[in-house]
Amino acid sequence: MTARTNEMTGAEAMVRLLQAYGVKHMFGLCGDTTLPFYDALAQLDHGIEHILTRDERHAAYMADAYARVTGRPGVCEGPSGGGATYILPGVVEANESSIPIMAITTDVSTTARGKYPLTELDQVALFRPLTKWNATLDNSERLPAMVRAAFRAMTTGRPGAVHLAFPFDTQKGAVSQSEIWADPRHQTFPSERAGPDPDAIEAAADILAKSRAAVIVCGGGPVIAGAFEELAAVARALDCPVATTVSGQGAIAETDPLALGVVGSNGGAPSTRAVVDAADVVMFVGCRAGSVTTERWRSPPPGRTIIHIDSDPMVIGANYQTEVAIAADAKLALGALAKALATRTLTGQGGAARAAEAWRAKREAFDALALSHDRPIRPEVAIKALMNVLDKDAVIVADPGTPCPYFSAHYRWPTAGRNFITNRAHGALGYALAASMGAHVGRPDVKTVAVMGDGSFNFCCGEFETIVRHRMPITAIVFSNSTFGWIKAGQNAGFGQRFYNVDFGRTDHAAVASAFGVRSWRVEDPEELPGVLREAVAHDGPTLVDIISQPLHEAAAPVSEWIA
Secondary structure (H helix, E strand, C coil), X not given: CCCCCCEEEHHHHHHHHHHHCCCCEEEECCCHHHHHHHHHHHHCCCXXXXXXXXXXXXXXXXXXXXXXXXXXXXXXXXXXXXXXXXXXXXXXXXXXXXXXXXXXXXXXXHHHCCCXXXXXXXXXXXXXXXXXXXXXCCCHXXXXXXXXXXXXXXXXXXXXXXXXXXXXXXXXXXXXXXXXXXXXXXXXXXXXXXXXCHHHHHHHHHHHHHCCCCEEEECCHHHHHCCHHHHHXXXXXXXXXXXXXXXXXXXXXXXXXXXXXXXXXXXXXXXXXXXXXXXXEEEEECCCCCCCCCCCCCCCCCCCEEEEEXXXXXXXXXXXXXXXXEECCXXXXXXXXXXXXXXCCCCCXXXXXXXXHHHHHHHHHHHHHHCCCCCCECHHHHHHHHHHHCCCCCEEEEXXXXXXXXXXXXXXXXXXXXXXXXXXXXXXXXXXXXXXXXXXXXXXXXXXXXXXXXXXHXXXXXXXXXXXXXXXXXXXXXXXXXXXXXXXXXXXXXXXXXXXXXXXXXXXXXXXXXXXXXXXXXXXXXXXXXXXXXXXXXXXXXXXXXXXXXCHHHCCCCEHHHHC
């Protein structure tokens, strides 16, 4: 506190406001412009654990996954200049994935602007197109109101990322203690949910009641909204299958008789696409109906009746002519729709049989490969082994590239809820390891597994020091095939197998991780893999399994454009 007992510094005010909003963890990296803020964190009794990361990008990824598993906004921070630019990838991913994180980047003093101080840049201009809400805290007296506005912005409507630039002199400026209060509605998300138009609900119920082969396609919206019971109630009432996007996995347990699994070009299968193509009514829920989900807007094909539920009205009708638009929170909209359907006479649509047939065809192809003794090891072998080893509440975080399509298509999630995380908005490599750390901090009582390719490993391996320092019992799995596999598979399928500049030397990932203090294995024999994975998962500290695996361009990856 300052000498005047009714005032505190801006840095102290920021700490107290975060405390008031129930923040328990923060991820970040120190810098010159952060000194007053860190000093306040050091001196005050606030109950916030600050986790020092090895770069700001991973701090944002940690905050992202932390928010996904806790339902509370994630908070990350970094210094000016390079810190502000490094933190951007994680902020962009969270914002486009409708995940609320607050990125605080400290800044040079307002009085130094235009005088060419070290690390000066226009942070507000930099973050403006990449966040839901963004401001600079130039006036310490306005700091509390601006922080409250940031929490309100990131948790209401379609959740998203916010950014606060925090100048050095504002950190030392005076703030009235009476201004330190929080709105408890914005401690979790989604908050202040928007309800549906009753007329739209009735119109949707009328169409669905008359349908004979409806399909529900869920994006990430129902998972974010926690609409698991409401979705199940609608699906059971209609007896229709529920498909998901990759981000929507967890909206329904994939062992549910009505679960169809993932549809689309990444993780979908011909048998699941056939169910969508044969539908007379398709209801998108919390789904943008983007290029991957619809296989470049070819599935569902023209002529289908479309109902679309989304918290963002701009999404509805962007890609498909929509018969009924319901701009509302997924939980509230599905709950209202379930009640409306209960008043109507419904005939069964054979949803369980349609879903079972799709799974049968997909599992038949998978099972044959999952028992393979081939070397390099087929990814299907690893998926099957993990399904046999992990508990049903485990959290798996997968990078793009090799892991994402295989886990999306073949790992059958036994419960509804947030158990699978992958960065589907922008697909940057190097996400999974840091995100698994945020997921572990947010949900420490379950096993967390980070799955990556060797391309991703080299983006993120410095964070193994953080994992070891905090003794996080995360198991990392590397599919090692010495190539940027997704690009090479694209060159294989569509560019005459002209493989240009996608291959690199093999790294001994187990040796690298061991040097950080991670217990590690390298596996080349598929017979050894189940036992090694069981031992790695059971270990009470951080582990890594380096799997010498088949590259994507030689594999039977569930990616439709390569299969074609």
